[in-house]
Amino acid sequence: MIKLNLKKDSLRKVNELLQNLDQKSNDRSFKIINPDGNHAICAGLKDEMDVTIEGHVGYYCAGMNMKADVIVNGNVGTGVAENMMSGSVHVKGNASQSAGATAHGGTLIVDGDTSSRCGISMKGIDIIVKGSVGHMSAFMAQSGNLVICGDAGDALGDSIYEAKIFMKGEPKSLGADCEKKNMNKKDQDLLKSLLKKANIDENQLTHFKMYGSARKLYNFNIDNVSEY
Amino acid sequence: MCGIVGLYLKNKKYNKDLGKFLTGMMNNMSTRGPDSAGFAIYSTERKKKYKYSICYNKNNIKEIKKNLSKEIKDAKIKIISDHFVLETSLKPVKVISIIKSYNNLNLVGYGSSIEIFKQVGNPRDVVNNFSLKNFSGTHAIGHTRMATESAITTDGSHPYSTGEDECLVHNGSLSNHNNLRRTLKKKGIEIKSQNDTEVAAGYISNGLSNKKSLKETLIDGLKDLDGFYTFISGTKNGLAIVRDEIACKPAVVAETKDYVAIASEFQAMAHLPNVNKAKIFEPEPGLVYSWGK
Numbered sequence: 220m221i222k223l224n225l226k227k228d229s230l231r232k233v234n235e236l237l238q239n240l241d242q243k244s245n246d247r248s249f250k251i252i253n254p255d256g257n258h259a260i261c262a263g264l265k266d267e268m269d270v271t272i273e274g275h276v277g278y279y280c281a282g283m284n285m286k287a288d289v290i291v292n293g294n295v296g297t298g299v300a301e302n303m304m305s306g307s308v309h310v311k312g313n314a315s316q317s318a319g320a321t322a323h324g325g326t327l328i329v330d331g332d333t334s335s336r337c338g339i340s341m342k343g344i345d346i347i348v349k350g351s352v353g354h355m356s357a358f359m360a361q362s363g364n365l366v367i368c369g370d371a372g373d374a375l376g377d378s379i380y381e382a383k384i385f386m387k388g389e390p391k392s393l394g395a396d397c398e399k400k401n402m403n404k405k406d407q408d409l410l411k412s413l414l415k416k417a418n419i420d421e422n423q424l425t426h427f428k429m430y431g432s433a434r435k436l437y438n439f440n441i442d443n444v445s446e447y
Numbered sequence: 448m449c450g451i452v453g454l455y456l457k458n459k460k461y462n463k464d465l466g467k468f469l470t471g472m473m474n475n476m477s478t479r480g481p482d483s484a485g486f487a488i489y490s491t492e493r494k495k496k497y498k499y500s501i502c503y504n505k506n507n508i509k510e511i512k513k514n515l516s517k518e519i520k521d522a523k524i525k526i527i528s529d530h531f532v533l534e535t536s537l538k539p540v541k542v543i544s545i546i547k548s549y550n551n552l553n554l555v556g557y558g559s560s561i562e563i564f565k566q567v568g569n570p571r572d573v574v575n576n577f578s579l580k581n582f583s584g585t586h587a588i589g590h591t592r593m594a595t596e597s598a599i600t601t602d603g604s605h606p607y608s609t610g611e612d613e614c615l616v617h618n619g620s621l622s623n624h625n626n627l628r629r630t631l632k633k634k635g636i637e638i639k640s641q642n643d644t645e646v647a648a649g650y651i652s653n654g655l656s657n658k659k660s661l662k663e664t665l666i667d668g669l670k671d672l673d674g675f676y677t678f679i680s681g682t683k684n685g686l687a688i689v690r691d692e693i694a695c696k697p698a699v700v701a702e703t704k705d706y707v708a709i710a711s712e713f714q715a716m717a718h719l720p721n722v723n724k725a726k727i728f729e730p731e732p733g734l735v736y737s738w739g740k
Contacts, residue, residue, distance in 0.1 A: 255717035256712060296712065
């Protein structure tokens with residue numbers, strides 16, 4: 220385990236070290252201390268490694284992540300794991316707005332709540348939130364899965380494409396073109412595997428409901444003009 | 448962008464550190480607003496005394512001091528950078544008309560508890576110029592500005608104070624401020640600049656003068672103020688924060704048994720004592736939160 224102290228080393232130095240690991244190196248476990256709310260910590264990692272951040276972090280933590288596994292023992296600011304391609308990010312506290320925004324792959328787990336726009340424009344990521352999410356979550360979500368163990372704010376899944384939302388609680392309201400769906404065996408198996416990823420009891424499965432696109436806004440229809 | 452901060456002390460033992468804590472908060476928010484900065488400090492009232500925070504720009508302060516002392520007998524004048532704080536027992540109506548008779552002076556704010564300072568420049572320089580770290584008090588609000596709606600001048604800097612012991616800082620912009628400015632002016636609220644935030648400050652003053660609480664006024668504001676915003680507003684009794692319903696503009700609150708800290712980003716408060724053990728949350732959209740005595 221290599222310890223990196225953001226009180227001593229500059230953020231740029233720490234990020235450059237993690238972004239340019241020697242391919243042959245076996246030292247692939249890092250701990251970052253004193254993050255003090257700094258932005259873009261662990262942004263742009265592209266190799267397999269484990270990084271644990273001890274404390275609260277600012278914006279865009281682990282953005283664009285590829286292959287790396289990042290754990291944050293604290294809260295994160297706006298845009299955690301935004302545009303992630305693969306790997307995983309596990310936030311032990313709460314996340315701010317736009318968690319997992321536009322991400323193509325990988326897994327984001329948030330033990331607490333996220334605020335608004337969680338999974339906005341997601342393109343293949345699995346997001347599992349053990350608490351609740353804020354308004355406009357999964358807005359224009361294209362692909363991937365959003366699991367919410369708590370409730371959701373207003374306009375959940377507004378203008379959603381083919382992403383799936385599994386939720387235990389209730390949405391304050393559903394967005395345009397988002398509707399409750401029936402879960403088939405395939406969906407249940409998918410949910411089971413997602414719950415397993417986040418160490419959530421499989422027996423909880425039956426409490427979840429699934430939401431997705433009603434596909435009414437896919438093609439222009441004059442009757443829907445107010446919804447566009 | 449803009450950075451906003453607020454600090455309300457629950458434990459008196461930190462009163463002497465208020466300026467020091469706020470300095471760190473504003474320095475860390477200088478990246479969000481490098482154009483100008485300002486802050487309001489609330490301290491315990493002195494009976495029957497009023498304080499007037501006045502910007503004298505680059506005018507001859509010695510002459511101003513001499514003339515003011517002639518007109519206001521018990522005037523005590525404390526000069527800090529390009530501002531001075533005038534303390535007197537004379538009633539506001541009289542003092543304000545005296546200050547207005549000097550066309551080289553700008554009244555930044557007044558009240559029994561508040562002192563306000565604001566200046567163009569990088570926040571790190573501004574807080575140094577005003578020696579913010581030496582201030583003590585019970586609560587404070589600060590702002591670092593990235594100018595959008597009006598020019599980079601002291602007039603365009605926050606906090607805005609349009610009433611006794613009131614002040615407002617704002618991250619965001621309002622779209623109906625011209626209309627609202629006209630309406631408020633008709634009601635007798637004085638608004639000096641073309642800035643949108645000053646209109647919101649005037650809106651709050653109007654609410655408070657109609658015997659509404661700060662919280663009630665901000666709740667009314669959710670339907671009357673059109674635009675996007677996170678506001679932190681102060682009175683001599685405490686602080687309040689509200690975000691518009693869309694909540695594009697960030698805010699985070701850290702509460703411990705000793706203090707409540709509010710900022711645009713967590714990094715503004717990372718240096719505060721025991722902040723890692725604080726209850727940290729983001730204010731919900733369209734909800735007013737307030738702390739005070």
